Amino acid sequence: MQILALFITMAGNSNMRVATYRFYAIIPATMTKLETAHKNFIKHLETEGRSPSTLVAYGKDIEQLVDYLSKRGVNEVKDIKLVLLEDYMGKLLKENYTAKSISRKTNSTKTFFKFLQTKGDLTDNVADQLKHPKVEVKAPRILSKMEYRALRDAAKEDIRTSAIIELLLQTGITISELADIKLEHLDMTKEPGSLFIPKKNAKESRTIPLNKAAMESVKKYIEKERPEIERAEHLFITKTGKALLVRNIRSTIERFYKAAGVENAKVNDLRHTFVAHHLAQGTSMLQVSKIAGHKRISTTERYLQYIDKEVDEEKTELGIL
Numbered sequence: 001m002q003i004l005a006l007f008i009t010m011a012g013n014s015n016m017r018v019a020t021y022r023f024y025a026i027i028p029a030t031m032t033k034l035e036t037a038h039k040n041f042i043k044h045l046e047t048e049g050r051s052p053s054t055l056v057a058y059g060k061d062i063e064q065l066v067d068y069l070s071k072r073g074v075n076e077v078k079d080i081k082l083v084l085l086e087d088y089m090g091k092l093l094k095e096n097y098t099a100k101s102i103s104r105k106t107n108s109t110k111t112f113f114k115f116l117q118t119k120g121d122l123t124d125n126v127a128d129q130l131k132h133p134k135v136e137v138k139a140p141r142i143l144s145k146m147e148y149r150a151l152r153d154a155a156k157e158d159i160r161t162s163a164i165i166e167l168l169l170q171t172g173i174t175i176s177e178l179a180d181i182k183l184e185h186l187d188m189t190k191e192p193g194s195l196f197i198p199k200k201n202a203k204e205s206r207t208i209p210l211n212k213a214a215m216e217s218v219k220k221y222i223e224k225e226r227p228e229i230e231r232a233e234h235l236f237i238t239k240t241g242k243a244l245l246v247r248n249i250r251s252t253i254e255r256f257y258k259a260a261g262v263e264n265a266k267v268n269d270l271r272h273t274f275v276a277h278h279l280a281q282g283t284s285m286l287q288v289s290k291i292a293g294h295k296r297i298s299t300t301e302r303y304l305q306y307i308d309k310e311v312d313e314e315k316t317e318l319g320i321l
Helices: 034-047 052-071 082-094 099-119 145-154 159-171 175-179 212-224 246-260 269-280 285-292 297-306
Strands: 003-012 017-026 193-197 206-210
Touching (some): 034 052, 052 099, 145 159, 159 175, 175 246, 269 285, 285 297
């Protein structure tokens, strides 16, 4: 909807004055309901190819924000003020949300408002002024050699889980990347072998080396335990040929952590362990960063404060953990 505004300018001397009329179109932000904006935002993320877990996280964060604003009598996008967003984040703090959780919700809110502004639902993006809480960066949980060997021993009778643990530990891939591995991504015709990780969302594709330990565990799983189902493309599958879900992989490894007596450890800590131990062994930081798929070398560099280098000489080849 356009609103026409009339501006009159008077010119001339005291004997004769001439009026000049000008019309200007004022285009206000569209009146969009919050619930509609929320749905449009999620659809937009879907078209961008965001992962299901990202969609769920953003969806819940914005749903929670919309619910709060509605209770404060705000039902349209144009009526949202900065003070309301700040009050909402303050409310979360009082409800004992961690600074990390509030920071994530702040990021979700900023992304939501940027979308609304781009779409034309907002003229003034008040979320730009919303500040993140200070988040204490915790040291990564790095497993000792004794701990990851105990985990390996605990799972040695379970061929599939053993292969999963070995791949995570020897390659530094994420649990979601592991769940997405297809047989066609593996090349084990020579040593070292290789594993192709396809591009996903904002993360670029990469090819990483497979050392002897990783190859032997994967080959053993394929030859002795993986169901022979022609239509099954993924490496790690169920008895019916379906790809193993991330949550099932996570719960399985957590069970073996417990069996091994390794405390306060999560699946992603195998990734931390991969990075830290290879840096300690003198592997090139650039090489480790590329294999781990870090977007910034600074992400890899921060591990240096948590390790003691075992050698001074730098190498490019990966050892075996």
